[in-house]
Amino acid sequence: MSGRLVARNIQLNELGKLEHFLTLEGLKAHHLTEILDTAESFINPQTNEIRKLPLLRGKSIMNLFFEPSTRTRTTFEIAEKRLSADIESLDIQTSATKKGESLLDTLWNLQAMQADMFVIRHAESGAAHFFAKHVAPHVHVMNAGDGQHAHPTQAMLDMYTIRKHKGDIFDLKVAIVGDVLHSRVVRSQIQALSILEAREIRVIGPKTLMPSDPAAMGVHVYHNIEEGLEGVDVIIMVRLQNERMKSALIPSEKEFFKLYGLTEERLALAKPDAIVMHPGPINRGVEIDSAVADGSQSVILEQVTYGIAVRMAVMAILISNAAQLAQHKAEQESQLQIEGLDSEQDETEKMEDEK
């Protein structure tokens, strides 16, 4: 339709650099590579230990969890502490905000407490975008999972893990198995893999656990796991949640495992050096066989360590981009002042000439 402007990607600043981290959609390969490279620089290659750095000293980060989480919240908190930030974590029940103050009032109140960054998890898709639209200009928003929409830091740590084992992501065939419909992690993984130009992205699962138009996500859909795993380099298993049985999307854990569980036989259909990933927590015997989860091709536990480094990287980048933008603006301003002086000078000279 006529008369409308294309909306600016609200997570990028005027210099095209990350200002918020809400989703991977709309980002370029260099944004993602910068995160991966920065994360790598935080990890001691010999010991796999993560350095403690003063990059966020004096910065205040608030973790707002509108939806319960232990693992993601813990890794965010560790990442924040490793960067020497002052942190505050709040569990906010949505119902409580509904009763009294509005969601925005809550946000603005916390913002008034001198927050520099909000890490937000919320049950509604689009919640992180909503907050980013309404925070003060100097405040950053990081999405720690919104509804079924996005979980970009989780996807980035998965990319880190793949890159660690496979080198470049370009040219890889990746299969994602399980509940695609309800998974924000999968949506973000698919976007990351597309941006980093993986050769092929496959999703495998029953039709009831697929969104209505998976092709719009740029993936190939398989309803048969044997066909889907053929020749892949990376297998990502997705956790199956109990609610899915209650809402009649699948009959039972047992049957799901029969159809889509990752067993050693099925793993053998992938490339011999394929790796197996899982964002956790694992349901052994539901989506993955114990033998595979603990097997030599599994990289599941490594993912947790990398999660800390990747989250540190994103936070450090957001803060450094803001500093860079401020500097850029200051330079522009002084440039304008100099030009202003010049033109004033020109005019005085002109007037003198005219005399």
Next chain:
Amino acid sequence: MRIVIKNGRVIDPAQNIDATTNVYLSRGRILEIANQAPEGFTADQEIDATDKWILPGLVDLQARLSDPGSNYAGSIATETKAAVAGGITSICCPPDTSPVNDTQAVTELIQRRARQAATAFVMPIGALTQELNGERLSNSYSLKQAGCVALSQANQPIQNALTLKNALEYVATLDIPVMLRCEDEKLKNNGIAHSGPISSRLGLPEIPPSAETAALARDLVLVEESGVKAHFSQISCSRSVEMIAEAKKRGLPVTCDVAIHQLILSEMDTMTFNSLYRVSPPLRSMDDKAALIMGVKTGIIDAIVSDHSPLEKDSKLLPYGESVPGMSSFETLLALLVKLVQENHLDLSTAIRAVTQNPANIIACNTGSLEAGNSADLCIFDPNIIWTLDAQNMVSEGKNSPFTGWEFIGQVEQTFFQGRPVFRNNPV
């Protein structure tokens, strides 16, 4: 008071008129449309409408006036002013007020407030079931006697097929139309967005077209069995258009309408999680939109409604899925409709017919036409003014329009209700 509106392009599909001529008003009624003044007519006031259109006041089958109570912004007094600012002079308001319009007392309260406001003709729609609970029938005949022009469940369709069957059969003998929104609650499954590429990518819980079409199929069968005169409200899917076309072909007494935004916007507009685009039923695919426009063009869709839902600011200041669905759309209905004509999607007479003659026929009401003897409800529309909408400047108390920043060609200049000027545009 005798008024003549001269030299305007009079467009009245009900009388097949599209000509440059004069409209003569006397004592609040249309006296005549003619080039010469009727004998003995001396005008107290002359209005020059050269290069302007003179349209019957628009008839809107679905608009919330937030009165009494209800969660919406504004009141009958404020929202009827917004209506006439958009050229709308007859308004049907659904029964989902607070308290629900399921008794004569509430119907009369609405009518009394409308009479006090004296800005537009308000026609209440009564509740089909008590408190809209979908369980016990309302006193339908009493509601009709009190002046309800139709019965409906607003946005809360009866889910129990047996209850619906009984309701339709009971009402079938009362000579009052039933308005049905088709939505299967279970298939909707707390969904938020149309199931398609955008919901897939954004992870918004999906509302499949079957949530509408499965319910429509059921309702059509029950309508046929009962013989009730049924009107389907705010259809949104291409398949629904086909199903209603087929029902009409079989001779069923059915009509239907579509909300104006479904002809203009699509799921693509919801990409940025902007809650102003959240409506119910949801914005659907580009194909659905094309089929709906075609439905209006071919007459399968009889009427276009504003589905005006003025909301408090806070109702939209929430993440997409928690925000309240609805748009404040009185003041954009005609402008958007004319835009569809300008972009060659509809011809002018079909477009105007869908907001005048057809909706008036559905509720069997003497409005929507400039026929002699009718109440002098009309609007003068300047088709040449170019303007840009800023929702904050709308008359409605609800500023929830996604069309801020849109440029329109053509604007309502003046609106008359019962021969009195009730709106005059003051271009900024």
